[in-house]
Amino acid sequence: MTFTAQGLAPVTNPLNSVLVEKKLINFDQKFIQLVSLAEGLPRTEVLESGKNYWRGVCRSAIFRFPDDLEILKLDARSYVDRSKGIIQIRSAARLGQSDLGVNLRRVEYLFNQLEKF
Incomplete structure (x- = not known):
């Protein structure tokens, strides 16, 4: 997948993919926690892991x-408070026209688990 300074690639089929963006406090720490949660998902293989970007296949x-x-952590230089920033999560099926809501549930699960930290 690809991303730009504006964020992750847009969703092309809303029936089998989702892109969620949240503005978070302590987003550096939240990014690390989200990556840890994602790596702990069953049957997940890490393909790429960096300072601001993580990619895997579930x-x-x-x-x-x-x-x-x-998972993408967007640049926070434009914010006065550098502890605040935006994190995007994109989950998309490679096959089929519908995922029966699996990708949305996956992203919701990650953000719900993040709240427990």
Whole structure:
């Protein structure tokens, strides 16, 4: 997948993918926590891990269908308070026209677990 200074690639099919962006306090720490949560998801393989960007592939339990999962920490230089920033998570099915809500649930799970830290 690709990203620019504006963020992750847009969703092309809302029936099988989701892109969620949240403005968070202590977003450097939150990014690290989200990456840790993502790496702990079942059947997830890390493809790329960097200071501001993480990418992996999550596979379904039975048929092992691949879904791309990306986490991006956007640059905070434009904010007065540098502890605040935006984190985007994109989860998208590689195959099929519908994911039956799996990708949305995955992203919601990650953000819900983040609140427990």
